[in-house]
Amino acid sequence: MQGYDKHAFEPFAVTVDLAVFTIRDGALHVLLVERGQEPYAGRWALPGGFVLPDESAEAAAGRELAEETGIADVGRLHLEQVRTYSDPDRDPRMRVVSVAFAALVPDPPEVHGGGDAARAAWLPYSPATYRPLAFDHDRILADAHDRIGAKLEYTGLATAFCAPEFTLGELRQVYEAVWGAELDPANFRRKVVGTAGLVEAVPGAARLTGGRGKPAALFRAGTASALHPPLLRPAPEGQTS
Amino acid sequence: MQGYDKHAFEPFAVTVDLAVFTIRDGALHVLLVERGQEPYAGRWALPGGFVLPDESAEAAAGRELAEETGIADVGRLHLEQVRTYSDPDRDPRMRVVSVAFAALVPDPPEVHGGGDAARAAWLPYSPATYRPLAFDHDRILADAHDRIGAKLEYTGLATAFCAPEFTLGELRQVYEAVWGAELDPANFRRKVVGTAGLVEAVPGAARLTGGRGKPAALFRAGTASALHPPLLRPAPEGQTS
Numbered sequence: 270m271q272g273y274d275k276h277a278f279e280p281f282a283v284t285v286d287l288a289v290f291t292i293r294d295g296a297l298h299v300l301l302v303e304r305g306q307e308p309y310a311g312r313w314a315l316p317g318g319f320v321l322p323d324e325s326a327e328a329a330a331g332r333e334l335a336e337e338t339g340i341a342d343v344g345r346l347h348l349e350q351v352r353t354y355s356d357p358d359r360d361p362r363m364r365v366v367s368v369a370f371a372a373l374v375p376d377p378p379e380v381h382g383g384g385d386a387a388r389a390a391w392l393p394y395s396p397a398t399y400r401p402l403a404f405d406h407d408r409i410l411a412d413a414h415d416r417i418g419a420k421l422e423y424t425g426l427a428t429a430f431c432a433p434e435f436t437l438g439e440l441r442q443v444y445e446a447v448w449g450a451e452l453d454p455a456n457f458r459r460k461v462v463g464t465a466g467l468v469e470a471v472p473g474a475a476r477l478t479g480g481r482g483k484p485a486a487l488f489r490a491g492t493a494s495a496l497h498p499p500l501l502r503p504a505p506e507g508q509t510s
Numbered sequence: 511m512q513g514y515d516k517h518a519f520e521p522f523a524v525t526v527d528l529a530v531f532t533i534r535d536g537a538l539h540v541l542l543v544e545r546g547q548e549p550y551a552g553r554w555a556l557p558g559g560f561v562l563p564d565e566s567a568e569a570a571a572g573r574e575l576a577e578e579t580g581i582a583d584v585g586r587l588h589l590e591q592v593r594t595y596s597d598p599d600r601d602p603r604m605r606v607v608s609v610a611f612a613a614l615v616p617d618p619p620e621v622h623g624g625g626d627a628a629r630a631a632w633l634p635y636s637p638a639t640y641r642p643l644a645f646d647h648d649r650i651l652a653d654a655h656d657r658i659g660a661k662l663e664y665t666g667l668a669t670a671f672c673a674p675e676f677t678l679g680e681l682r683q684v685y686e687a688v689w690g691a692e693l694d695p696a697n698f699r700r701k702v703v704g705t706a707g708l709v710e711a712v713p714g715a716a717r718l719t720g721g722r723g724k725p726a727a728l729f730r731a732g733t734a735s736a737l738h739p740p741l742l743r744p745a746p747e748g749q750t751s
Contacts, residue, residue, distance in 0.1 A: 275604035279563040280521035283596065283607050322520040322605060326596040353594040353609045355524065355567040363516035364563060366524050366607065368594045498739045 286317035288413030291377035302386035309403035336384035371413035428490035436485040466493020527558035529654030532618035543627035550644035577625035612654035669731035677726040707734020
């Protein structure tokens with residue numbers, strides 16, 4: 270537009286931050302990087318970086334993830350916006366507004382540091398052990414964890430973390446890993462069977478699970494893209510589900 | 511931070527856009543402004559504007575709403591982030607990244623234009639009648655509408671649009687207005703009664719509704735902040751709820 274001076278205003282920078290989760294050895298893990306530059310050099314942080322002039326936040330998220338962690342097949346990740354963080358003092362360099370994304374991915378690739386990241390690693394989701402993260406990333410990580418927990422409520426995403434045929438006990442362990450809560454097996458079975466499209470029984474198939482009980486029936490992923498009704502997390506204190 | 515030149519990079523601007531909905535005369539309405547300046551002068555748009563150097567996106571949203579529409583008591587609105595829009599070409603002036611918010615408010619105040627807005631008005635939610643909005647606001651408005659529809663599924667917000675004591679028919683009209691769908695009265699009653707904490711019966715109270723049936727029982731808002739299970743919108747085609 271003619272006559273518009275874009276340098277007349279206090280400049281903002283826009284960044285992206287990515288909270289990418291996976292399940293390893295039955296436990297929820299998150300992808301973190303060690304910052305190789307100031308500010309917060311040497312501190313753990315979420316991968317991310319500056320949005321370039323010719324790209325959207327979504328495009329920047331994929332590029333930064335590849336640069337800083339070596340994850341090449343970003344298209345598979347289904348990065349989802351969590352929210353945007355814009356407190357005036359959240360970055361010591363200048364006004365930086367950050368668009369945060371979350372993803373929960375099966376079969377995580379190995380990662381290695383690059384770009385601004387001295388190293389990259391899948392760490393167990395246990396924020397107390399690496400807090401404080403750089404910037405306001407503790408808060409972003411907590412919000413992102415809540416978002417993927419909610420995503421398991423209303424989609425069949427959890428089945429992507431099981432083999433093609435699985436027992437309900439194996440599926441339950443995925444929910445337990447992400448939600449950080451033990452679930453009652455009988456109650457879980459009742460909810461899963463009552464949630465249309467989440468799983469389908471594999472007729473006649475069963476698996477010996479090593480316990481004293483009868484072999485466990487096998488299931489495969491259902492076809493629903495959204496769950497009706499959702500499969501809800503255990504209710505917070507004071508509520509009943 | 512010393513040595514960091516914030517003017518060395520292509521500048522971004524950050525804006526906020528607000529999709530504020532209400533129910534008037536039983537119909538969903540949205541608050542729009544007529545742009546008083548280029549670009550898109552004379553076009554309808556969502557209220558909003560530039561985030562200032564010393565404020566967060568949330569603070570900017572409240573300030574812009576007051577300036578452009580005269581809504582003073584912004585604290586009551588419970589503005590919720592929808593998502594952030596960052597396509598490189600979405601604003602002809604420069605790189606503008608916009609954080610979008612949505613709210614659904616009872617008892618809407620009268621509004622009047624101000625700031626960059628030539629006028630402000632509550633218009634029926636009927637996008638075809640004022641499309642295309644300025645910028646990418648058609649898309650933002652659609653996303654925000656979807657968000658408030660979802661909010662009615664998992665909170666008791668709908669009861670805020672009824673009198674302190676209401677019939678289930680009155681409550682159903684709120685859901686119908688927001689979701690843009692007719693709901694089966696018997697099915698709706700069954701769902702509402704089965705959703706813990708949404709409503710409470712007012713013992714012994716009933717209201718003649720003018721029909722030939724018996725007087726309708728009266729209810730008041732329940733105490734749950736989140737609904738377990740949620741009260742779901744009619745499922746999209748191909749799904750059963």
